[in-house]
Amino acid sequence: MSLIEQLRAQFPFYAAANPCHYLDNAATSQIHQQALAAMAGQEASRANVHRSPYRLAEASTHAYGEARARVARFLNAAANDEVVFTSGATAALNLVAYSVGETLQAGDEVLISAAEHHSNFVPWLRLRERSGIRLRVLPLLPDGRIATASLAELVTERCRLIAITHCSNVTGAVTDVAAVVAAARKVGALVLLDGAQQVQHGPVDVQMLGADFYAFSSHKCFGPTGVGVLWGRQAVLERLPPFMTGGGMVGEVSLESLSFAAPPARFEAGTPPVAQAIGLGAAVDWLMTLPWAEIHQAESALLARLLAGLATFPAVRLIGPADLARRLPIVSFEVRGIHPHDVCQVLGERQVALRGGNHCAQPLFAALNSAGATRASLALYNDAADVDALLAGLEDALKVLS
Amino acid sequence: MTSSVYQQAIKELAQAAHGSGRLDHPDGAARLDNPLCGDRVDLTVSLAGEVIAAVAHETRACLLCRAAASLLGLTAPGRSPSEMRAATAALEAMLNSAAVLSPEWQALAVFAPVAAYPSRHGCVLLPFQALQAALQGKPQ
Incomplete structure (x- = not known):
């Protein structure tokens, strides 16, 4: 065979x-059979997570946590809590645009490229409308590769974030991440990589890449639809405000005061896509054996x-x-x-x-x-x-x- | 080589591009896009009393959309806006629910094979919807 x-x-x-x-x-x-079976198994006998001490609920909470640990291993994250489950890569990218966006001032700059999928383009256009940031765009070479030689000119002292694809969904070109990270570090800017296309082609080492955020979708790496991941460097996640709000992401709530849970819970408002996350965990577990x-x-x-x-x-x-x-x-x-x-x-x-x-x-x-x-x-x-x-x-x- | 969709009649309609162009003094105009595929129809229409005197369209689109625009250019002149609204509804019903066309609109039957491909319905409907948009607010 x-x-x-x-x-x-x-x-x-x-x-x-x-x-x-x-x-x-x-x-x-x-979808891989292991991901499908894991997801179906969870749905067949389920309870919510992080809420109750009965056996079924504890099993759900444990399986959800194990899925997070598997994704962390797949990405070589420094800690499991650096993995935030979202509804997909689009939600992960929007999370960064809103949460980091809330910390930016008018005139601060975000650098993207002309190769971006709309999910890493439109959130920044909207942020520009809301906050008055300046959006700069790396041009493309004639063969569609991102012209990273333009980084020197476009990454200024006002640059706060570079949000860029790891690999184009159109051209297949893989971005020179090392050049992007080096340019960002010179001015203290954060780096967000859209890894939606990359993860299907093998495990990713976020520590080696040197970025601050990494976004991807489960359904593009043999897992179920409806779940995705935002990996964020712990120290960076800790200082960010939440995007979505609701149950499960707070510390204390009253009319007078409001505090938030630590990451990743801070970024996972409401009941998460538990079964899908468990399916994704099974998919990446399999990917790591190949x-x-x-x-x-x-x-x-x-x-x-x-x-x-x-x-x-x-x-x-x-x-x-x-x-x-x-x-x-x-x-x-x-x-x-x-x-x-x-x-x-x-x-x-x-x-x-x-x-x-x-x-x-x-x-x-x-x-x-x-x-x-x-x-x-x-x-x-x-x-x-x-x-x-x-x-x-x-x-x-x-x-x-x- | 055969295709269930790209039959000779559709290819000939697209090739002929009936009504292609732009009217200098239209009574109505509309631009409609299909953002999923990038198809675009720019349509102008003029009226003579209660009937459509002329339709012209600039269509940058797939073959199905160009064929539909061409059929529109061929059939709309001389019809009333309400007749063309009925034609659009008949086309939509044929695509969505395999509704039988009235004898008056048998010309639309050329697009019947497209019914099996919901992602392409918008391609066929776009020129007809552009005409409806261009006629908005005009006497019916």
Whole structure:
């Protein structure tokens, strides 16, 4: 049994009668059987967390805490309490925009890039409207990579935060995080990384990355939908005000006074997504057992096959780097004269699952002078047949749509 | 090569781009976007008494949207705004609930295969919705 066969055997999706060539992993990955079972087990016999001393409630609280510990190990966090469960990466990014935003003054600067997903772009536009911050934007190189050479010019003494993607959901380009962190440290700015795309491709070491915040979603790393994570450096989380308020996040409440719980509870108002968090814990636990060197090699070979195949189509223009260095297997492309949704429709009829459009990244497409693209995003269970089906389908699409 | 959606009639409509352009002195105008895919329809309309005299559209969109805009450009002139409102409702009902089209609007049947793809309904409806927006406040 090959590695990919072994991996596929662990996904209910591949047990279906006719699984499609699923190449939309940047939108949502398939769920691992361990994550599904853990979540179902929790829901089948459940109680709320952090509230009651009966056995079922204690079991829920314990499992929820264990999920936090597993995520902390996955990220190599210094402490479990640095892991905040949210409803997803979008909620995690908004949490930072609101909580850090509350500490900023008019004229303070936040630096983002033109490659950001709307979930790391719109919260900062809204903060600018609310607080009068200055928003600066790192430009892109022609191949879609973030022009980190511009950091020297754009990171000023007024810069308080750099919020930037770890890997683009459109181009697949991996950001030079070391350069970003070095620039931030020079002026004492915080760094927030949007890791939504990165986590699917292996454990992350937040201590080695050197950032202050890291956001990701469970459903993009083989876990359930409805839960995500904000990792924050403990000392940073401790000095931040809450975002959402309600039960479970307070110290003392009266008409006269209000105090907040310590992190992570301060940032988890209300009943958390308990079962989903437990499912995520199971997913990352599984991810930590995998032979990543071998998987990266296989992903890289598939990526090379896809890029080489696309290069044989004169009508195709790649939106992203054409080389294999510092990039993930997320490949977006235009087909001259054909709208991405039409490409996706024809490919969909041929059981190849792709996504088309502007991928919630309108500023990126504007910067690269593109109206939209078709995207294929590969994960560890994809094989050469998936890539070949895409390439054959694209040839059909050109015939059908021309 | 075959496709259940991209049949010859749809491709020919998109290719013909009936009503493409912009009216110099319109009685109504609207721009409608589909932010999910980036499709955009800029539509202008002029009236002669109680009927639509001319429709012109600039459509930057997928083939389905361009075909729908073209069909609109072909069929709207000479119709009343209320007739076109009924056409829009008939198209929506066909896509959403497989409703049978009246003989008057059989031309819309070309989009029947799109009913199976809810994510594409908006592509077909966008030009018709743009006409409704451009006609807002005009005599019905």
